[in-house]
Amino acid sequence: MGAISPDVRSRMMRSIRKKDTGPEREVRRALRKLGYGYRLHAAELPGHPDIVMRGRRKAIFVHGCFWHQHDGCRLAKKPSARPEYWLPKLARNVERDRAALKALAALGWTSLVVWECEVSSEEGLIWRLQEFLRDDGTA
Numbered sequence: 001m002g003a004i005s006p007d008v009r010s011r012m013m014r015s016i017r018k019k020d021t022g023p024e025r026e027v028r029r030a031l032r033k034l035g036y037g038y039r040l041h042a043a044e045l046p047g048h049p050d051i052v053m054r055g056r057r058k059a060i061f062v063h064g065c066f067w068h069q070h071d072g073c074r075l076a077k078k079p080s081a082r083p084e085y086w087l088p089k090l091a092r093n094v095e096r097d098r099a100a101l102k103a104l105a106a107l108g109w110t111s112l113v114v115w116e117c118e119v120s121s122e123e124g125l126i127w128r129l130q131e132f133l134r135d136d137g138t139a
Helices: 008-016 022-034 083-106 122-133
Strands: 049-055 059-063 110-115
Touching: 022 049, 022 059, 022 122, 059 083, 059 122, 083 110, 110 122
Parallel strands: 059 110
Antiparallel strands: 049 059
16 A cells, blocks of 8 residues: 555544544443543543533543544554654644643542443443442542
8 A cells, every 4th residue: 555645534534523523432432431521621631531421520521543643552653654753743643631630639630541442342331430430439
């Protein structure tokens, strides 16, 4: 397979959504199945969590494995095209995620990161969400 032209790659990258991604919709579907209510995209909170439960002070981030560099995941492979651009950009994403989780914790929020690769198993996803949403705070 030949190299992708810059125009084609640019169009592909622009088509990737920031909100309402497939993995995010899967997490929301699982939460509804469990009977939990939630709000979306809390812009006023650090990191703009994808899903929030204000009364419980719980925030859920649904991260793409590539964009947020899921450690050890096959979907988080390092880009070979233009690494001088992509590697620093992806490193900034990881650092921004770390800072957002720390800031939320300082505000008394508990956070969960659900990775793109984890949503393929509905049973595993539901188990993780139930553990996180337990009222005893041991998530």
